Amino acid sequence: MRVRLHLAATAGLLALALPLAGCGLGSDPSSTDSTLVWGLGTAPRSLDPAHAFDGESMLVSNELLEPLVSLDPTGKPVPRLAESWEQPDPRTYVYHLRSGVRFWNGADLTAEDVVYSIERHRDPAVASELAGYLAEVASVEATGPLEVTIRLRSVVPEFAHTVALVSHTVEKAFAVEHGDNLGDSTTLTMGTGPYRVTRFSSQGVSLERNDDYWGTAPAMAELDFEVVPDAETLRLALDSGEIDGTFGVPPDSSRSWDALDGVTVEYVSAPVTTMLTLDVSAEPWDDVHLRRAVAYAIDREALVRTVFNGHARKAASIVDPELWSDLLPDDQVAALYDGLADHSYDPDRARSELAASAHPDGVAFTLQYPAQSPAISKALQVIKANLADVGITLTLKEVTPDKWLGDIYAHQDLGAQMLLLGADYPDPGALPRLLLGKANMSPNGFNLANFSTPETERLLGEERSPDPATRTAALSRIMQIAGEELPYIPLYYGDEALALDDDLEYGVAYSHWVPFFQEWASHVRPVS
Template structure:
């Protein structure tokens, strides 16, 4: 703030009218920018990228993933599947929450069980649809019983089973993780300051049971405008971000003193079609849309050469894990929809809307405008008029998560495990079709749940065959149109280094000052 000249003499002896020096930022402080604010420090109420990046730095899970995607110990020193679908965990002794409160097996059991409570309306509920019961069986011991064996359980537990104090969570079933309530974790960082508008500051948790992290402080802010975010990184006001618009990759790659890197990510971009309302209830309409949309062109626009067309409703790493070298062979057996306007019009002619129709869908600028505009142009060629109802980001996300008139929606979701069981129940189960879930197509049934459960409980070639059957149904019924998998980009000031890949759960802990 400038001091008026008339007041300068009066305060001269105190401040000398000298400009205050710029605050010195420690070299082990990282300033990080997201596109959107951290919505919640609790995965049940904030299962989005900005929120989970912070959560994983604060909240431990009983198991985690190593660099290869394998499940390894974290809060649990060991575990054993004592019989099919029954897991006994032995917890690490001496762990405390960041306030010094001892971690108990009751906290750990409750932290999973709360996702099954409809009153919580957890956004991670679909991860644990096969969980029947969770109980503390003694000091340091927790037992999980599944409704049926599920080979995906441990991998998803590494992401969604974030441990919080039972007493705090029970007192705040709806607003745990909010700025007013906050949260407590056992992880390497804890909250120093949190505001939706002013951002989040994490500091090193001195009570952490594991190795101290290289960064002592992480300042997280939201910069919605992509150019403003790029300029902030270029100037050094921001040290890092993973929110790089793919259309601007070349501009980012040329920034001095900044490393712009890419790695194959567990990412899937797709269109969801609400099968429960209006013209989209008709499978011939959905097939017409699948033929009308130019997937190859959308992939070129969406990846800018840093990604690949997706042949099915799974991420590239998951397809590779499941099928190995047989990905193309399996994809060739699924019904495909080449960009063909004649075929699109023929499908539409078999529907109740042979001349097309109009549909209004929600939209917020956080979505890729080039993709949305391309879809609008493609559908217009067969008589489908897609009108965007632009909304503020918070209202837009609230509408999506409540599944309120979603219609045709473009999603670009990041996943965290190499297992197909993370994606398919997330997008196809009845649990995920409930409020807070990610099944925006609302394509779900008891029979499909049964088949998903059967596929997720299998291993080896049997699992691959059962997953293929589910993917074939999706290809036939078209609740989703898979588009592409994009590589993850990041920008990092050269004052820092990072060791990040698709299976890095805690991104902030993987960053360190250069030379440290």
């Protein structure tokens, strides 16, 4: 399976933002005819979820296309298009759809629409970025006019959560008619969500309220997404009232955002791991001593302190310890992490490992990163200086977010990469299932280190056991292997933030799970 590539607040597609026209709340913030103007760092790559598996695209698509279930602020699956579901056996899920749900064109939602939308991701010709989530799916069938049954080949403990990502439903007839053009700026899409799309381009997206929506209607009649790739320009736009809110607060600039008058910024801890990925299948990263030299050379504590103003946590593993809450008590989680290999900043040990490697005189390598990403850029400058101090030369190459993401999905010439990955459900197995194993060593796979061992493959199977003790033991050993072999060098877990004009309020608890795994805009409303 795969998890979301986390792009929010880190990237932008355009050199210039759409001119801001001051079209926010205006003089009557209590009016339900108001327009909510939301700032994005980058435009959606597509309105087709098969080709838009990134944070910014999902912010938009969640308002348009609805999945069978969403995740609540705690990460728990809750009803969406499915009003209920059952699991008659560990490998079968039966979803009962709501009646009376209609697409924007007036057509009734049917089970066939849902089946078609899921099956598209399994079609190799579509080359869906979500295909990995469905690797263990045996069949998806309409077992009634409003009933969908999904059968798995093997037990997949996380499937109840991940169905929230793979079932965003488009009308089958519309999708078939428009074929490869589905989701582009001309064809758009056809969904059942609380908003319908009226404009989509590289400069932004405009939505209007769906007055025929089956659920609670949004407070705002229109929702405009404006692309503002520069973080400082985004901050000034919020300060001037030209936009009303954003999830794109860069943690490295938190002090200036916190100082905004008439704006509230709320920070939440997020299970998003930022790491260096090293392709162990090719030189020079096939040398474990070199990988360890890099790990010891990086001062993560200084990076968190100086770059992120405390809005990040030093990472000891690819797995955020907060993801263990449902499996282990806090004291046992702490003991687990205390037992992992410690690669804290130690330049002398870095030099010793380099001397023991096949490259005792050092190496030079290039790493590309997405443009308009000040936090990543600043972090990489710290890393570059750290590595230079021990004899390793890092050259940084800034590229467009499209190229950065496209090269990652292509799974070619991987070398060293800077990767940010957020968990898609509150479980410690989320990232290991993605980052390790042969199943993910292919295009659209996220084992960017091409790391696999017989023991790791066996453990990845064991960690899917329904028995918590078996899962805990397998995951603990997987983390130990990853910590010893270092195919990935974990750097930090970053906070996420919501910045909102004080004339507005967010009607539910805000958490990491809110903007990317549920319909979020309906919760933004004028302060009463």
